[in-house]
Amino acid sequence: MALIAVAVAIWSATRTYQARREAYGASARVELTERQAKAAEARTLALTEEIRQLARKRIPAAATALSHRSAPVPGLREASGIEGDAARLLTEAVQAARTAVLEERGRVDAAARSAMRGTSAKIQSLLNQSQHLLHELQHEYDDPRILQLDFRNELALRRTQATAVLCDAWPGLARQNSSLVEVVLGAQSRVPGYERIKVANHLRQERLALVARAAEPLAIALAELLANATAYSHPDTEVPVTVQQTAGRGALILVDDAGIGMDDDALERARTLLAGPSEVLLTELGDPPQTGFAVVGRLIARYGFSCHIESSPYGGMRAMLRIPAHLLTVIDDDRTLSVLAPKPVRALPTEAADAAPGAAVEPAAPAPEAVEPAAPAPEAVEPAVPGPAGTAGASDSASGEAAPPAGLPTRRRRSRRAASPEAPADRRRTAEEEPGLRTPERAGAAWAALQQGTLSGRNAPATPPQAPQESPSDDQGDDET
Amino acid sequence: MTPGPGRRLIPAYLVTGGRSAPTGPALDRLAVLLRTDSALGPETGSEQRRLCELLEPGALTVVECAAHLELPVSATVFLATDLVAAGHLHARPPIPSAGEIDRSLVERLLVGLRSLH
Numbered sequence: 001m002a003l004i005a006v007a008v009a010i011w012s013a014t015r016t017y018q019a020r021r022e023a024y025g026a027s028a029r030v031e032l033t034e035r036q037a038k039a040a041e042a043r044t045l046a047l048t049e050e051i052r053q054l055a056r057k058r059i060p061a062a063a064t065a066l067s068h069r070s071a072p073v074p075g076l077r078e079a080s081g082i083e084g085d086a087a088r089l090l091t092e093a094v095q096a097a098r099t100a101v102l103e104e105r106g107r108v109d110a111a112a113r114s115a116m117r118g119t120s121a122k123i124q125s126l127l128n129q130s131q132h133l134l135h136e137l138q139h140e141y142d143d144p145r146i147l148q149l150d151f152r153n154e155l156a157l158r159r160t161q162a163t164a165v166l167c168d169a170w171p172g173l174a175r176q177n178s179s180l181v182e183v184v185l186g187a188q189s190r191v192p193g194y195e196r197i198k199v200a201n202h203l204r205q206e207r208l209a210l211v212a213r214a215a216e217p218l219a220i221a222l223a224e225l226l227a228n229a230t231a232y233s234h235p236d237t238e239v240p241v242t243v244q245q246t247a248g249r250g251a252l253i254l255v256d257d258a259g260i261g262m263d264d265d266a267l268e269r270a271r272t273l274l275a276g277p278s279e280v281l282l283t284e285l286g287d288p289p290q291t292g293f294a295v296v297g298r299l300i301a302r303y304g305f306s307c308h309i310e311s312s313p314y315g316g317m318r319a320m321l322r323i324p325a326h327l328l329t330v331i332d333d334d335r336t337l338s339v340l341a342p343k344p345v346r347a348l349p350t351e352a353a354d355a356a357p358g359a360a361v362e363p364a365a366p367a368p369e370a371v372e373p374a375a376p377a378p379e380a381v382e383p384a385v386p387g388p389a390g391t392a393g394a395s396d397s398a399s400g401e402a403a404p405p406a407g408l409p410t411r412r413r414r415s416r417r418a419a420s421p422e423a424p425a426d427r428r429r430t431a432e433e434e435p436g437l438r439t440p441e442r443a444g445a446a447w448a449a450l451q452q453g454t455l456s457g458r459n460a461p462a463t464p465p466q467a468p469q470e471s472p473s474d475d476q477g478d479d480e481t
Numbered sequence: 482m483t484p485g486p487g488r489r490l491i492p493a494y495l496v497t498g499g500r501s502a503p504t505g506p507a508l509d510r511l512a513v514l515l516r517t518d519s520a521l522g523p524e525t526g527s528e529q530r531r532l533c534e535l536l537e538p539g540a541l542t543v544v545e546c547a548a549h550l551e552l553p554v555s556a557t558v559f560l561a562t563d564l565v566a567a568g569h570l571h572a573r574p575p576i577p578s579a580g581e582i583d584r585s586l587v588e589r590l591l592v593g594l595r596s597l598h
Binding site for chain 1: 501527559
C-alpha cells in the first residue's frame with residue numbers, strides 16, 4: 001500500500017515537474033513568437049517605407065535624372081534592415097522604370113521628329129518655290145526690296161533645313177560639284193549679319209571644289225557655325241573666315257569670333273554633339289532648343305567631315321571645319337566662278353604681275369601700254385589665261401579669267417577680235433588698232449578714208465578704187481557704213 | 482546665279498552688305514558707267530574689281546554690266562553706287578530718247594546750206 005502511495009507520489013511529482021517544464025517551455029515559445037512577430041512587423045514597416053521611398057522618391061528622381069544629368073537619385077534608406085534579396089529587387093524596380101521611361105521617350109521623340117520632318121519638308125519645298133519666284137522677280141524689277149525679301153526667305157529656309165536635318169531628313173537638295181569658296185559664300189548668305197563675315201581665300205587651287213554629295217551638307221553645317229559666331233559676338237565685330245588647304249590634300253575652314261566664348265559645361269556638351277553621336281533627341285536640346293551644334297553633329301556623323309571648337313585668338317570661339325581629301329575635287333575650267341567669290345589671296349599680286357603692271361591695280365591708261373606686251377611677249381600672257389583673251393593685251397588678260405560667256409550682248413570689241421589669233425602679224429595689227437578705237441585722230445582718219453573712198457568712187461567710176469582703208473579692220477567698216 | 486535644277490548657291494543680295502537701299506543717288510538701269518583713272522585699293526572686293534575691269538575698255542550701261550556680272554540690276558546698282566562714291570566710276574544719266582525734230586529748224590538749216598553754194 002505504501003509502495004503504491006510512493007509510486008503515486010513519484011508519478012505525481014514527475015507530472016508536476018513535467019507540467020512545470022512544459023509551462024516554462026510554452027512561455028518561452030510565446031516570448032519567441034512574440035519577438036518574431038515584432039521583428040516581422042518591423043521588417044514589414046521598413047519594407048513599406050522602402051516601397052514608399054521607391055514610389056515617391058527613387059523612381060521619379062531616376063526619371064528626372066534622365067533629362068537632368070546632375071539631379072541626385074536617392075538609394076535605399078539608411079536605417080533599413082532590408083536584407084540582400086529585397087534590396088536587389090527594389091533596385092531592379094528602379095532600373096525597370098528607367099528603361100521603360102527611356103523607351104517611351106525614344107518613341108515619343110521619334111514620333112515628334114517624324115512629324116517635324118514631314119512639316120519641314122513641306123515648308124522647305126514651298127520656300128524653294130518662292131525663292132525661284134523671287135529670283136525671277138529680281139531680274140525683272142529693280143526694286144531692292146526684292147533682295148531683302150530674298151534674304152528673309154533664305155533665313156527661313158535655313159531654319160527649316162536645319163530642323164529637317166535634326167529630324168534625320170536628307171538635306172533635300174542635289175548639287176553638282178561646287179567650288180569650295182562658293183559653298184562658303186552660300187553658307188554666309190544664309191546667316192543674319194552676313195555682312196560682318198569676311199571670307200579670306202587662301203586656297204592654292206582656285207577651283208578646289210566639294211564633291212556633289214557633300215556640297216549642301218557642308219553649306220548647312222558651315223551656316224550653323226557662322227550663325228553661332230555672329231549671334232554670340234558683338235554686332236560691331238567682324239567674323240573672319242579663312243579657307244585654306246591642309247598638307248594632307250584636305251581643306252580647312254576656320255571661323256573665328258570675338259564673342260563671349262563658352263563655359264566649360266557648354267563646351268563639353270558642344271564637343272559631345274560635334275563628335276557625331278548616333279542619335280540626338282529633341283528633348284535633350286533644351287528650351288528654347290539650341291540646334292546649331294546638334295545639326296553639325298548629325299551631318300558630321302553622316303558625311304565624314306569633322307569639326308573642332310576651341311578658344312579663339314580673337315577672344316571668342318574658333319570653329320574648325322576639316323574636310324577630308326575624299327570629299328574634295330576640282331571643277332572644270334569651263335565653269336565660270338561667281339563674280340562674288342573672292343580671289344585667292346596669293347593669286348592677286350601674281351596675277352597683276354603676270355599680266356601687266358597696270359592691269360588690275362592701276363588701270364589708269366591701259367591703251368598705250370597694251371601695245372607693248374601684246375606683241376613681244378604673248379607667251380607670258382598665254383599660260384596665265386588659256387582663254388580667247390590671251391592675246392588681247394594687258395587689261396583683257398587680267399579680266400579674261402572671268403570673261404563673259406559668249407552670246408551676251410557686249411560692246412567690248414577687243415576680246416572678240418582677239419578670239420581668232422593666227423599669226424604674229426595679226427596680233428601686231430590687232431594691237432595697233434586697239435588704240436584707234438579710242439583716239440579721236442584714229443576715228444578722224446577712218447572717217448576721212450571713208451569720205452575719200454566715196455569721193456573717189458563718185459569722181460572716177462572707171463578707175464579702180466584705191467583702197468587706203470585696207471588697214472582698218474572689217475568690223476570697223478561694218479560699224480561705220 | 483542661274484536658277485539650275487536645285488537651289489542657287491550664291492544669292493545676289495550678298496552684294497548689298499545688308500543695306501536696304503544703295504547709298505547715294507539712285508541710278509537708272511540705263512545710266513552709263515565710266516571708269517575713272519583712280520587706282521583700286523587692295524581691299525576692293527572681287528565683284529567691284531570685276532565691274533571696274535568690265536568698264537576698262539569703255540562705257541557700259543548699268544543693265545549691261547548687270548548682264549555681264551550675272552547679277553540683277555538692283556544688286557548691280559549697289560555695286561555701282563559704291564564705286565561712284567569711292568570715285569572709281571562716273572555715272573552719267575541716260576540719254577533721253579529723241580523727241581520730235583523741230584521742222585522749221587531743219588528747214589532753216591537746209592536753206593543755210595544751200596546758200597553756201
